[in-house]
Structures are given as structure tokens and as C-alpha cells.
Amino acid sequence: MAEHRGVRKRPFILLGVACAVVGLVLGILIGFFAIPKSGTPWSAALTREGDPSVPARLQRELNPDNIRENLRTLTARPHIAGKEMDLGVARLIRDRWLEYGFDSARLVPYDVLLAYPSRDPNRLSRVSLLESDGTVVAESQQQEAGVNDPEAEPPFNAYSASGDVQGDLVYVNFARAEDFQTLVQGLGVDATGKICIARYGKIFRGNKAKLASQFGCAGLILYSDPEQCAVAGWAVWPDGWMMPSTGVQRGNVKDAKWKGDSLTPFYPANEYAYRLDEQDANHPTIPVHPISYGVAVEILRNMAGPEAPVDWQGGLDITYHLGPGYTGPASSRTVRLVVNQDREVRTTYNVIGTIRGAVEPDRYVIVGNHHDAWVYGSVDASSGTAVMLELGRALGKLKAEGWRPRRTIVFGSWGAEEQGIIGSAEFVEDHIRNLQERTVAYLNCDSAAAGNFSIAMSASPLLHSLIREAAKKVPDPHEPSKNLYDTWRLKRPEEEGNPDTRPKIGRLGSGSDFTPFFQHAGIAALDMWNDIDTASFGFGYPLYHSGYETFDLQDRFIDPDWTVHQSVGRLWGEMAVTLADALVLPLDVRDYAAALQKMTDELRDEHGARLAAQNIGLEHLESAIAKFTRATTTFRQSLGDVDKLNPLAVRAVNDRLMKLEGAFIDPLGLPDRPWFRHVVFAPSSVNTYAGQSFPGLADALLDIDNVNPADQATRWELVRKQLAVTTFTVESAANTLVNNLF
């Protein structure tokens, strides 16, 4: 029995054990692999890569017809900053974002100094050509022909001094420093006390106004010369997109040492802000007024004095003379320049919308554009606004379908950009602590379509790689079988004339709302637009800041099928979603090293001998650049070793990536313009539009050989100091990438 039982029981036991073992193993496998631990419900989301289908779905969603309708709505009426129509646009944007399903959208007001032309019939701004008895020979118009909306302000140069000056005219070409030097020293014409006339172009008009004032002009007339806006053989508006003789470029003429509200540098223009006296705001001290070439030709005709040099001859059918005054039967004529502007502190509204991040809501990817315009703004900047609205709608749709970005996407629609980048600057000044701490990048698009030739781009080196990769994923607006990257580099190659190089990405100067983010706060930024073939034409889109920037301009000439706008939206969205969703931020620090090396080479080429003559070597700067380069290489290698399943390790490298740009900020700012604090890039001090590398050094070295001897030693001391500051800043930035620094 015992044996029998034994014999009979053994298989039972064996079977039971075997089944139990199989069950156990199976159970362990199931328990371990198949059931997520409730203790770590976040682990998957925290370490997940972005869904690669999202950007593709976003691209498909962006609809040209919607953009067209957006622009038609936005440009229905003029919407200058600080007035009711612009507030209406801001409200429309807020309402749309809420309708699209944004998590928040609100108007954010700032009280800033704005300037408008007087509409008092007795105080109208104008330029007149007068006989000695006061008879008017020619006079500028109060409005461009065909611009009939009563809300359209007459052409003016905002923040000009008001005044009434009369006298002899002098022609000063583009009113650049070199033009004035040529005029005074080379050509022997004294501009002191004269009314100067300059053509628009080459540099920012605010720089022209300051130079005219520095060279003693009593007033400055700005006009659009056909050479810069109406090339022979091309139809002018309304038959084409060139500038007609009646068109006038508006624009502000501030050359302040800061952007944003004139009265509240560094701090937001809120209800308790401390406001400067207006005379401390660096506004022009002379009257400045813009006119059309139809009026300019009458005023420039019959001028006395030497013939202007060949390269000063513009596109009008006259021989340009320098003046002063007139010759022959016209010799008793004078020019009168009257400017009356009213300045007042008024409210401008930013619109801020958000789609909150699911995993890292405290990290922001910001897309921005301004909603104000000089008149209708169908290019500047409502073309960008029309695209931004459609981008918002598409992202809202993705969100409704279940997607939410890893990081927060912030939409900024800025007010009063045209008056000096005011709304965005006040916003940055107001929230600078949070923005510097939390922002991954700022992606600006002002004029989405100023032309249809090619995309154009300026950016921080940190974003170059992101831009290139995104462009490879977006179809060309004209040849959808090709991608934007390939058509772009054909039209605008990095190395001039060599389409085998990468597409050209420029350096950020100023001129749009990226400025406060990049130059003041040290946030990686880009600015993109489509343009005409500026390299061939030698100028940007001709109807710039005129009343002819209408819906029809886009619909008939620039982008009749609206695919240029669409492609901007696709590129913008591709970049925004990639930055918002990527586990490891797609910022390539090696491009910064390459950019710094190139800039140092340029510095050495331009100033090396001059510096050596003063016993100033570049070896410490070069050593800092080399250190930076090594740090980027090491950092890049270490990125490959990061445990992507460890959210803190990923966050740590992302923090270093996104804060590298901020490491180039010197809190003391640049000499003589401390609001600009980026040591590597600033707007050129001779042309606000252009980007200047190593600006502290460049300004100290600017024309140093021609400085008067008494000041030269001071300037060389400044060069020495700025070289040390630049070197230290580059080295500091390198250190932010180093592990275990201490």
C-alpha cells in the first residue's frame, strides 16, 4: 500500500510541481512584462519619444483656403497699433484660439508711448517745394492714391520730432555714415542746417534719422527711389507688385538704445511703471517725413551744386545733384518740411494663447507674430498672422484628436511691433524670469509672404540643424515633388553661387519680435519669411509699409494659390511640434561652435593686423572658442550615452541645451546700449536690421582708425575690455556644457 501509494502519488506530485512551475514562470512573465506598475504610471509618458505621425498630420491639416480667408478678414480694415481696429484684430485672434480649443487665450495690455500724425487740418505733416513768394510748386499728399479708408493714417515716420523747417535741400544718398562722410569730406557740401533728402534702403531708417541729426541737418525727407522699388520693365501697383509713384513707405525712426516702449526700458509698461521724460527716450531731434518718388522727383529736379557721384544716382529720370538749393530759374525755391505728430501713452494688447504640455508644462516653445500694421498689412505682418491662425486651428484639431504636446506651446500675437517692437519687448521684460528659465526657443514669423521667390531665414546657430531637418520634410510650395530644403539651397545657398552647399541661414539683427527674446533675454530664436529675389533686385518687397499692402496684393500677385503661406505654416508647425514633443531637444550645439569659429576668423581677417599693431592678441579668444568647440563635441558624444529611460537625466541635458543661448547674455549688456545683452549677436549699431557678430568688440573697433586722436586711446581701452568680456562669455558658455566642472 505504501509502495502502491508511493507509486501512484509520485506522478501526481511531479505533475503538480511541473504545472505549478510552468504556472509560476508564466505568472512571473505576465506579472513582470504585461502589467504596468501602478506605482509608476508616468514612466512611459515621461520617457516616450514624440509621436512621429503628429507633424505629418499637422502638415496635411494646414489649408491654403483657410489662410486666404484669414488674411481677407485680417486686412479688411487698417489696424494701426493702439487704435480700435487693432484691438478688434487682437480680440478676433483670442476668440479664434479659444474656439480652436487652446487651453488659454487672453489679451495682455501694456500702456506705451505711441505716435500718430496729426489729423488737424492746420497741423498736417507735409513736404512742399515753394517759390520765394510762397507759391507751392509741389507738395506731398496726405494719403496714397487709392487708399480711401478713413482709418488709414497718412504716411508718417513715427516718433519724428514735430517741427516746421524751411530752407535749402541737400541730397545725401542713403544717409549712411559713409554717405555723410563722402558728402562733407569728399564732396565738400555742408549739410549743417540744411533739409536733407535721402532715399530709403541699405540701412534702417532710424539710423538715417540719427545720422542726419548728428551731421547737423535741420530735417530729413525720406523717399522711395525707383532704383529700390520700381525696376523698369516690371508693372507697378495695381498692375503689379512694384511701387507706383504715389506709394509711400511708413515706418518708425527711433534709434533708441533699447527696443520696446520708449519710456520704460528694461521694465514692463504697466500701471506703476516709472516712465522716463520723453526727452530722455532717444527719439529723433529733427523732423523726418516720408514721401513718394512722384513727389521726390519734383523736389530733386533742378537741384544746384555738384552732380552726385555715379553710385548716388538713383532711378529717377533726372540727374541727381547734391545741392544745396536749386539752380537756374528754380534757384529761389526752397523746401519746407512740416511734421506734426501727437504722442500719447495708449494701450497696446498682446494676445497670449497656450496649449499646455502633458509632461513638461513648465517648458515653453513660443511661436510669435505681430498683429498691428501700418495700414492693411497684408504682408507685414498679417500674412504671418493668417498663417499663425491656421496653425493654431490645426494644432487644436490634433489636440481634439487626443494629442497633447510634451511641452507647452505658447502663441504670442504681439502689439505695436511697427512702433519699435513694443508689445513683445514689454512681454519679455515683464516675464523675463520665467521666460529665461522655461523657454526652449522662440519661432518668429512676421511677414510670411513678402514675395514668392524663396524662403528666407535668420536664426541662432542652435536652431540651424532643426531648421534644416524640418525643411527637408516640407514640400516646396511651387514644386510639391521637391522638398523645401532642396529648392531653398538652390535659390539661397550658404556659399554664394554653390547650390551644393546647405541653404543660407542669416544672423539675427533686429527688425521684428525675435529681438527681445534673443538679444535681451538670450532665448534661442529664429525669424523666417518668404521674399522676392532680393539678391537680384537689390532690395526687399517694394510695397513695404505702403497702403498698397492689401489682400489683393497677395491674392493676385504674391501667392495666388496660397501655397507659399501654407508652406510657411508647415515649416513653422514642423519645427514647433518637433521642439515640443522630442524627448531630447533637437538643438545642435556643434553649430554654435562652427559659427563662433567663423566669426573669429572674420574678426581676425578684418582687424587682426590692426589689433596686433596695438599688441592685442586674439589667442585667449581663440583658446576660448577651442574650449567651446571641445565642450560641444564632448557634450554631443555624452548625449548618446544618456539613459533615455531616466527622465531626470534627459531633463538635465535638455536644460543645458535650452539654456546655452542664455549663457551668452552678459547682464551688463553692450557698451552704450546695455538693453542689448547678447555678447555674440546684436543688431549692427550702424544698421539695426543687420546682425553683427561680437558686437561689443565690433562697436569698439568701428572706424577706429578715423576716430580723433584724443578719443582713440579710450577706444582701444574699450577694445581690450570687450575682448576680455567676449572671451570670458564664450568660456562661460562652454562651461555650462561641462559635466563635473568642479
Added chain:
Amino acid sequence: MAEHRGVRKRPFILLGVACAVVGLVLGILIGFFAIPKSGTPWSAALTREGDPSVPARLQRELNPDNIRENLRTLTARPHIAGKEMDLGVARLIRDRWLEYGFDSARLVPYDVLLAYPSRDPNRLSRVSLLESDGTVVAESQQQEAGVNDPEAEPPFNAYSASGDVQGDLVYVNFARAEDFQTLVQGLGVDATGKICIARYGKIFRGNKAKLASQFGCAGLILYSDPEQCAVAGWAVWPDGWMMPSTGVQRGNVKDAKWKGDSLTPFYPANEYAYRLDEQDANHPTIPVHPISYGVAVEILRNMAGPEAPVDWQGGLDITYHLGPGYTGPASSRTVRLVVNQDREVRTTYNVIGTIRGAVEPDRYVIVGNHHDAWVYGSVDASSGTAVMLELGRALGKLKAEGWRPRRTIVFGSWGAEEQGIIGSAEFVEDHIRNLQERTVAYLNCDSAAAGNFSIAMSASPLLHSLIREAAKKVPDPHEPSKNLYDTWRLKRPEEEGNPDTRPKIGRLGSGSDFTPFFQHAGIAALDMWNDIDTASFGFGYPLYHSGYETFDLQDRFIDPDWTVHQSVGRLWGEMAVTLADALVLPLDVRDYAAALQKMTDELRDEHGARLAAQNIGLEHLESAIAKFTRATTTFRQSLGDVDKLNPLAVRAVNDRLMKLEGAFIDPLGLPDRPWFRHVVFAPSSVNTYAGQSFPGLADALLDIDNVNPADQATRWELVRKQLAVTTFTVESAANTLVNNLF
């Protein structure tokens, strides 16, 4: 058969299934609960609270005998900054840290301007009382009696101007602004061109030197009056710890607008630094020299002029007169002040050591102390160094036993603190980007034991709660059955005379190495020490900066059983480890709100009526404070809701906590002293040692009723501006705590 088999098989199957099910369930349980997922090996460590046994083990490990031996070694020789002996101390510290098992320890050099007294027999600094024929009546000594080490520098006031002046003496009490005003306006004594003599005390000596210069003195003699250093009935050194008649307080007399190297404000003093000319470095412009009261009594005796006011009478056994000059048989005597100092750029070394964090190596808890001393420095600051070495050893032991902190602990042993907080300031300037980004807090201990009466503490409000909780865990050095918190609040209660209140924690001024971290970089900081009963005595430890700060002073009088030192180490270690290991940082933002409210009340009490008379209201500031208070309450509540199992959510709240202090930094700095950038706390501009709340406002309001009328409007404008800046900064700081700001 079939049936038979069937009958026979069923139990087999049932058993097998049963065993399999049991096994499966067991397996699932094991697989789910008992085996950590290899895909998330980090999850436990990333979300684990610090081991509560660690601080307790650390406290037990700190050994008084080791601290005693450390101090004996450190004080064996004089070790003034920039000389070989101090480099030896620095090397010793580095070697010890490496020996203790730190992950790194290295010397970090800076080349800074240091000042030493000339040792040339023909150029010795001195104060002499002379007869008209040149006979010396009394003269200061080149060394304090009993100080015999040839490496001990003669007493001097570093960065005094060199010079040789002779003339009439004037007594100026403590050389405070109010003393000079009383002297000149109330008492009618002209200090212009006179050699002034002032007693040490009340304010920082650098402020005295600047005021003496501003009031036209030709030179300044500083002496230690017995009233401030040798109370009757207490034995003087070497029989006690009061100051003997031969002792002299050394110390620098810089009142620069920045701390750190005189020549390189804002930037590190490295090999390529741009250095100011010495005349731009804000050094005193007159000779300044310190003497003992044994010499001072001879010089003050027989002075002419009115009797000094009662509260100007010091502790010497004479009647103090104001001068100028002498009376009676002494009337032809004069005083000669000779100062010869050599300044040179020399290398000072910081020692930086680290114990790297296991989970967040990019977050730093920094403990710091300086290693240089005027002579032996047995109090200042080697007592702190002795403790820091023992703390390092104990942490190294814990590490050897398997512990590693969550965050990195950085040890900083600073050079050249005595010459103007130089080593730490250069380090902060050098690494400010990483330090601002990564530092949780800076915990300073300079003189661990200047007395044995009680612990003393100054700190950012953010650290108050941490300090109080830590003090509750440390036994009192004299009554181990009580905790430090209870004995401390008995001796130094928050509310004077009320031991039921919490212990008093002061506001940070300047005076040690926390200054660059807190005032310049905006890193939460504290400073702690033990002191004599300063409230009763009316002064700090008497042998301060004299050659009598020796090992014996500690071993015989201040801390014979070394438990005061030990308790400092325990408190320091408790706080450091808590900050380094806590999952959620133990920083309480509500204490900041309370502090701001208190400061605003003080501001209103002191200046409300004066402000109202100028139509300046405090309502916006009060509204910002209220907003800040609400933000801290909401933030504190939200801390309770944070998913502690989500490492990114925890990191996000920790980032806000640790960066709140930095939100009070204004990059533009305070008016007239932009290196000081904390808007809420700064060293008082009339006494560098003291902490001033809302310093921009306070400076603008300082003595404003007595400013000459021409400047008064300017000062009121400054008040308006600083009120706006202060309000904005508080509001900005509140915003850094707000979720979903946009």
C-alpha cells in the same frame, strides 16, 4: 479503458490545473511586486526620500578631538592671503578632501590685487606723537607683544592709501556719518585737513575710511577702545579673552561698490581679465592705520578743544576731547601718520571639493568657509575651517559606507576673504551661469566659534524653516539634553525679551563669503557662527583680527571641550545633508512672504508720512506683496498635490523653490552700486556689516530731508523709480511660483 483512463486522469488534470493556477497567481504576484523592472532601474532611486538615518549618523561621527587637532594644525603659522603659508593651508585642505574620499578636490587660482604693509625699515607704517622738535612721545609698535612669528604681518589696514601726514588730531568717535555731522555742525569742530582718530565699532571700518575722506580728513587712525573690547572686571589676554592694551585689530578699509578683486568687478580675475586702473578701484584716498588702546591713550591724552559729548567718552581713563591738537604743556605736539603699503597682483587659491550627487548631480548644495587669516585666525576663520574639515571627513566616511547624496555637495574653501571677500567673489563671478542655474543653497560658516554664548544666524527667509528644523535635531553644546533650538531661542529670541518666540535669524548684510552668492548671484544663503553675548557686551569678540587669535584662545577660553565647534558641524551637516537628500527641497516660501510683509510695514512706519507728502503711495508695493503672499500659499498647497512618484513633477517644483531667490535679482543692480543686485536685501550703504531691506528704496530715502534742495528733486525721482523697480521685482518673483501663468 477510456472511462477508466478518464476517471484516473481527471484528478491529474484538476490537480495540474490547480497547481498551475496557484503557480500562476504566485508568479504574477512575484513578477509584479518582487522584481524591479529593468526598463526602469532608476525609478526607485529617482523618487526615494533621503535616508533619515544619514544625518543622525553624520552627527555622531563628528568628533571634537578631530576639530581640535584640525585647528591646531591650521593655526600653527600665520596664513595671510597670497603668501606661501596660506597656500600651504589650501593644499592641506585639498589633500585632506582627497584622503576623505571626495570625488574631486582642487586648487582654483585667481590673480587679484592684494595689499601688504611695507617691511622696509625705512618705510614702516606707524602713528607717532611728536614734540615740536621731533622727539617721539609715543609711537605705535610694529607688532603686538607676544606675536613673534616672522610671517606675522604688522598690524595694518589693507588698501589704505600710502602717505605721510602730520598735524593736529581730531577725535571723531566712531566715524559714522552722524558723528561727523555732530562734530562739524553741532560741535563746530572742523575736521578738514586734520588727522582724525576714531574708535572701531558700530560700523564697518571701510565705511569709516570713506566718510573720513568725504569729510576732508588728511588721515584716519583707528583704535580699539576698551569700551568695545575690554570691559572692566574681565581678564585680558593671555589671562582671558578680552583685548589687552597691546592688541590691534587689523582689517581692510575698502568701501568699494563691489566685493571681490578691486580691479576686476563683475568678471573673474583670470589671465586675460581686463583690469581697472587702481585709481578707479574705490580704495581709500587717505592713509588709514590701526593702533592699540595702549598707544591710543597716549595720543588722546591732553587733547585740546571741547570735551567730547558724554556718549563719545570711551573706556580709557581720560576725559576725551575733540581737538584739534593738544593743550597745556602738550600744545605744540602733533601727530604723524605714516602708511606704506605695497599692492601687487598675486595669486589666491580657492579649494573646491565635491561629493557628487547620485540622482541629480547637476544640483549643488554648497558649504563654504575661508582659509586665509590676518594672523593665526583661530577664530576668523580657521575655527570654521577646522569644523569644515571634520564635516568633510564624516561625509567621506558615510560615502565609504555606501551613502551618496541625491544632489552634489560642493565644498568651497575660499582665499583672500579678509582682503574684501575676494576668492569667493571671483569664483561666483567666474561660474555665475552654472551657479545660478544649479545651486540649491549656500551655507556659510566663517568663524565657527568667536564665543561660546550662543549660536547666531543670518539667512535668506527661504532657509529659515530648514534652519529651525535642523536646530531642533542638534543637541546644545553645553547642555546635551536640550536641543540647540530651545537654548538658542532662550538666549536670542526673535522677539526681544520673549523666549517663547522662535530663535532670531538676522538679515544678511556683508562681511563674509555669502555675499557674492546671495547679493550678487541671488542664491539662497545663510551665515552662522557662535559668539559672545553681544547684546549684553555691546560688541563682538574682543580679540577680533588681532594676533591673539591663537589655538590657545580656543582651547583655554572659548571652547575648551570643543563642543561648540562640534555643534556647528552638526548643524551645518544636518542642513547640508537634508538639502542634498530631500526629495522635495525643504525651502519654505511662506517665510519669504512674511519677511516681505514685515519689511513693508517697517518701510511704511519709517517713511510712510514722508512718502505721502510727496504723493507717493505704497499701494502697488502692498498689492505686489499680497500677490506674492497668495502665490506662496497656493504654491505650498500645490506641493501637497505633487505626485512624488513623478520625478519630473518633483524636479519642476524643486526648480521653482531653489530659483525663487534668484527672482529677486535685478540684472541692473542697485543704483550707484550695481554689483549688488538683490532688490530685497543688501549690505547697508552706511554699514557694510548690516543687512538693509529694500536697499534701493532705502538708499534713495537715506537722510532725504537733509539733502540740499537742489538735489532733493533728483532723490525723489530716484525714490519713485526704485519703488517701481521693487514692486515689479516682488511681483516677478511671485510669478515664478505661479502655474499656468499665461
